[in-house]
Amino acid sequence: MYGDWGAYTAVPGGKKICFALAKPANSQTVPANRPRDPAYLFVSSRPAEKVRDEVSIIIGYGFKPNSDAEIQLAGASYAMYTQNDGAWVKNAAEESRLVDAMRKGSDVTVKGTSAKGTSTTDMFSLKGLAQALDKIGEECR
Secondary structure (H helix, E strand, O other): OEEOOOEEEEHHHHOOOOEEEEEOOOEEEOOOOOOOOOOOEEEEEHHHOOEEEEEEEEOOEEOOOOOEEEEOOOOOOEEEEEEEEEEOOOHHHHHHHHHHHHOOEEEEEEEEEOOOOEEEEEEEOOHHHHHHHHHHHHHHH
């Protein structure tokens, strides 16, 4: 563990993947206290697919179909497309800028809406993310 982040590697189907992951430091739902599964924020690299520093969310519920989620950091906002319980940065060209900002930031906020209409706001601490990314960078060159 690096601060609030873990660094992991796996080799599904013989292809190495590396990822950093964190749970929210703080979660709110409107209406309040709606049940949901745990949420996670991931930054993944899959060298076999030439994917590096992909930001994704597992939100803990099914997203409202055809809805966007949003990740907010340091006054900037990045749209995320959603599918089932996952979300990914819509504009891949923005991803490296987002990851650079996450390395330097203190926290990031993710907002989404469930299929049942519940709004969620999850705040993730970024403490330790830079070290976790450096570690997975070494593992998944």
